[in-house]
Amino acid sequence: MKLAKRLSNLGTENAFEVLNEVNRLKSAGRNIISFAIGEPDFDTPDNIKQAGIKAIQDNFTHYSPSAGILPLRDAIVKYISATRSIQVNHDEVVVTPGGKPIIYYVLHALVDPGDEVIYPNPGFPIYESVIRFTGGVPVPAPILEEKDFSLDTAELEKLITPKTKLIILNSPHNPTGGMLTAQDLKTIAELACRHNLWVLSDEIYSRITYAGTFASICSLPGMQEKTIILDGFSKTYAMTGWRLGYGVMPKELAVHIARLITNCESCTNTFVQYGGLEALTGPQDSVISMVSEFKARRDFIVAGLNNIPGFSCKTPNGAFYVFPNVTEACKRLGLPDSKALQQHLLHNGDVAVLPRSAFGVRNTGETQEYLRFSYAASCDIIAKGLERIEKAMR
Known part of the structure; x- marks a missing residue:
């Protein structure tokens, strides 16, 4: 098949590739906790859904x-x-x-x-x-x-x-x-x-x-x-x-x-x-409530990650991601980089995260290793995920 040369310059979003791998493991019977995809776990507020439905009924189609x-x-x-x-x-x-x-x-x-x-x-x-x-x-x-x-x-x-x-x-x-x-x-x-x-x-x-x-x-x-x-x-x-x-x-x-x-x-x-x-x-109550819940989850996951040997996590000021430094965690397990650690946590800990390599090539002189966690999940799920990570690290 002859394709345009320009396609060789087109990248992808690795979060969706990890999501495909997670879904494959789930279909095989594995219980995976995923912190990989950057998507709020909240439902669209009802007033917005009703406005969309009404627009269809009013023939804005x-x-x-x-x-x-x-x-x-x-x-x-x-x-x-x-x-x-x-x-x-x-x-x-x-x-x-x-x-x-x-x-x-x-x-x-x-x-x-x-x-x-x-x-x-x-x-x-x-x-x-x-x-x-x-x-x-x-x-x-x-x-x-x-x-x-x-x-x-x-x-x-x-x-x-x-x-x-x-x-x-x-x-x-x-x-x-x-x-x-x-x-x-x-x-x-x-x-x-x-x-x-x-x-x-x-x-x-x-x-x-x-x-x-x-x-x-x-x-x-x-x-x-x-x-x-x-x-x-x-x-x-x-x-x-x-x-x-x-x-x-x-x-x-x-x-x-x-x-x-x-x-x-x-x-x-x-x-x-x-x-x-x-x-x-319309009303903005749902946004205020969601951000308040995200803040509680942020504090919870940062504290939990900092209690896992080899993880060092700063407290972020926005979005719903944390980006812990896992350089020491990789060394503890004898792993070469965060990609190997991500695979270890997925296949041996049933926890999905994204490695540093999912977000671009290394900068010149960059030596540290990182993972990205999306805390778009309840504190109960975060707690279970952290428990699995700690076990996988042991």
Whole structure:
């Protein structure tokens, strides 16, 4: 079979590969506790489900504008204007089936072959995958444990060259749960303005924070016209299967992103958009409750992991992930890396996690080993999982 050469540059999201392995083991009769997939275990709030059902009953089952229905875009305008302290209009909003299309379309709209794109590493693997697929050059910016899993902005500055086109930010951060500080954002904004760079700010976890206040780089002077905000409904409202996200960007770019949508999927599911409209404009009690529960789980899993010999886990400030350092755990078991430890825990402990290698190549000089745990599970399940890990370590 002769395939296009470009496919060799396309990566994947390893969380789904681990999920397939977990499902295979479960079908064989194994009882697996999974901390691998980044998906809230809560149900979509009932008011949102009812809004989607009503939209179907009201026959909102036809095409919508490629950029999204106007009521939802207007609701996004009000939400973004209020939470990012900027003035936005609906021509600057593009609704997409999930957050990933914003990554895909923005990179295709901005990056020419040979252009360099700086992205966080470890990080969401789709960044690097799509950069390569467009013909761009991925330039990893180390996310450092010693900086509470934030960027080293001095090192970031060294990565900028005349070929740099775009910087990707993700705060709160997947896989570490780290957040950029106000000083980090100020420094990055100064670099972006000085070098005339675009910034793609992935803010999908912006509502899931535990300490401090979420801040967006687009709120800083001179940055609104250089920033594409990526946000959505999957994490905040437990709507992963609904596939609903959006981007906020200069309207000159939004026109081209909408045209890419026209060429690919025509539009985002219309009745799903009405579910999103209810999510933004309806009661927010479910979000507050979910974040409170996530905070309790975070504290529980961090304390539990730090009690397991060989594990050292920082307390994250956002998202629903922990990223313990397992360098000593690997040494204790005579394992070469976190991938081997992940396999050991899965096959000998019946616990699924993700290794450091699922989130990008190692940075230059990187020697530490890490695992990612998603604590989108009850404290009872977390306790059972930790017990199994401790046993597997013995």
